[in-house]
Amino acid sequence: MTSASDDYLYTITLKSSMDNSLRIPFNKPFLTGNEQELIARIFEARSFSGNGPATQWCETFFEKRYGFRRALLTSSCSDALEMAALLLDLKPGDEVILPSYTFPSTANAFVLRGAVLRFADSCYDQPNIDVDAVRRLVSARTRAIVCVHYSGVACDLKALQKIAADAGAVLIEDAAHAIESAYEGKQLGTFGALSTFSFHETKNVHCGEGGLLAINDEKYIARAEILREKGTNRAAFFRGEVDKYNWVDVGSSFLTNEMTAAFLAAQLQELEKIQVGRISRWERYARNLKELESKYPVRMPVFRPGTTNNAHLFYLVCDSMETRNALIRHLNADNIQAVFHYQSLHASPFFRDKHRNGSLPNADRYTDCLVRLPLFNELSDSDIDRVTQSVSRFFRDRYLQ
Numbered sequence: 569m570t571s572a573s574d575d576y577l578y579t580i581t582l583k584s585s586m587d588n589s590l591r592i593p594f595n596k597p598f599l600t601g602n603e604q605e606l607i608a609r610i611f612e613a614r615s616f617s618g619n620g621p622a623t624q625w626c627e628t629f630f631e632k633r634y635g636f637r638r639a640l641l642t643s644s645c646s647d648a649l650e651m652a653a654l655l656l657d658l659k660p661g662d663e664v665i666l667p668s669y670t671f672p673s674t675a676n677a678f679v680l681r682g683a684v685l686r687f688a689d690s691c692y693d694q695p696n697i698d699v700d701a702v703r704r705l706v707s708a709r710t711r712a713i714v715c716v717h718y719s720g721v722a723c724d725l726k727a728l729q730k731i732a733a734d735a736g737a738v739l740i741e742d743a744a745h746a747i748e749s750a751y752e753g754k755q756l757g758t759f760g761a762l763s764t765f766s767f768h769e770t771k772n773v774h775c776g777e778g779g780l781l782a783i784n785d786e787k788y789i790a791r792a793e794i795l796r797e798k799g800t801n802r803a804a805f806f807r808g809e810v811d812k813y814n815w816v817d818v819g820s821s822f823l824t825n826e827m828t829a830a831f832l833a834a835q836l837q838e839l840e841k842i843q844v845g846r847i848s849r850w851e852r853y854a855r856n857l858k859e860l861e862s863k864y865p866v867r868m869p870v871f872r873p874g875t876t877n878n879a880h881l882f883y884l885v886c887d888s889m890e891t892r893n894a895l896i897r898h899l900n901a902d903n904i905q906a907v908f909h910y911q912s913l914h915a916s917p918f919f920r921d922k923h924r925n926g927s928l929p930n931a932d933r934y935t936d937c938l939v940r941l942p943l944f945n946e947l948s949d950s951d952i953d954r955v956t957q958s959v960s961r962f963f964r965d966r967y968l969q
């Protein structure tokens with residue numbers, strides 16, 4: 569073996585042994601144990617590139633389970649969002665309304681098309697987009713309204729669908745957090761004309777890096793297949809619908825490869841088990857921490873009627889950035905990794921000079937005051953109790969009760 573490859577293996581081993589301390593990490597990417605076997609089958613078949621049987625198995629899984637008209641696997645949720653923006657044929661000057669409290673990918677896809685971003689505030693009681701703020705931002709140039717179901721909890725989809733329909737705009741759901749979560753009994757990602765999911769290793773179900781474009785409006789399906797395959801009609805060619813494949817539109821390589829799809833398939837086969845494990849851990853956190861809300865200025869996640877909990881995140885909202893940061897420092901000193909989350913995009917270095925919609929106090933408050941606790945399927949009951957005892961001790965000491 570060459571020294572170059574020795575060095576490479578050493579680097580990987582070093583990184584994994586560092587995670588092996590007494591410390592409770594924020595996340596440990598879930599493994600079913602079947603991933604390697606399904607990937608080995610791809611090696612046996614010697615067919616690695618995209619849109620093969622593993623990719624199609626995953627797509628069929630989502631179409632059947634959730635009722636999407638079409639599900640297209642992509643290499644990330646960011647790619648799926650870029651495909652959504654391309655499908656809308658946005659022109660420079662077209663406006664897109666979206667939450668400020670989200671990941672930059674939600675915004676990048678539309679900026680890349682030259683769209684004007686109109687950032688809306690979060691609700692007071694939860695990080696999801698405030699529909700009254702959306703209503704105030706609608707104009708004759710609004711082409712799309714994008715919502716993010718923060719922590720897998722549904723936005724007010726009934727209101728958003730109506731606002732979008734009245735404005736002649738397309739509703740897009742960034743459902744990156746929202747696998748196995750519903751609004752009024754229907755899976756998230758089935759409400760918008762287009763929706764996107766993420767299988768990044770921090771999400772409930774993952775394949776390292778991966779994503780999905782879910783298409784609910786039939787008119788986008790044929791073009792989406794072309795955009796994903798470099799602007800060619802290769803997918804139609806392999807189905808025998810055209811006799812040669814050609815460059816027919818713009819596009820890029822948004823496909824994922826078969827090894828990644830096989831990894832994802834292994835996870836999807838155990839989806840219900842993954843969810844049962846996450847939800848029971850989430851509920852243990854909630855039971856242990858419930859009494860804090862009545863004693864101290866700290867709040868737990870809010871679920872409105874008709875929404876469900878898919879246990880993507882367990883978070884607390886403190887009353888100030890000082891308290892939140894002190895809590896993170898306290899937990900770190902206790903060997904528990906807790907982390908804050910999004911930084912409001914309207915106030916970001918990239919966008920703050922372009923932002924025109926005034927202050928967005930709720931988005932800023934979640935930026936400053938929200939903290940996420942460790943949540944993954946290898947956390948034991950005693951790990952969770954160790955975290956919640958440490959959190960309780962922090963509040964008791966800070967507020968001297």
Ligand SMILES: *Cc1c(COP(=O)(O)O)cnc(C)c1O
Nearest residue numbers: 644645646671673744766767768
């Ligand atoms: C994780 C995430 C993304 C990006 O997903 P990738 O698969 O990493 O591209 C986009 N939006 C939201 C809300 C996310 O949480």
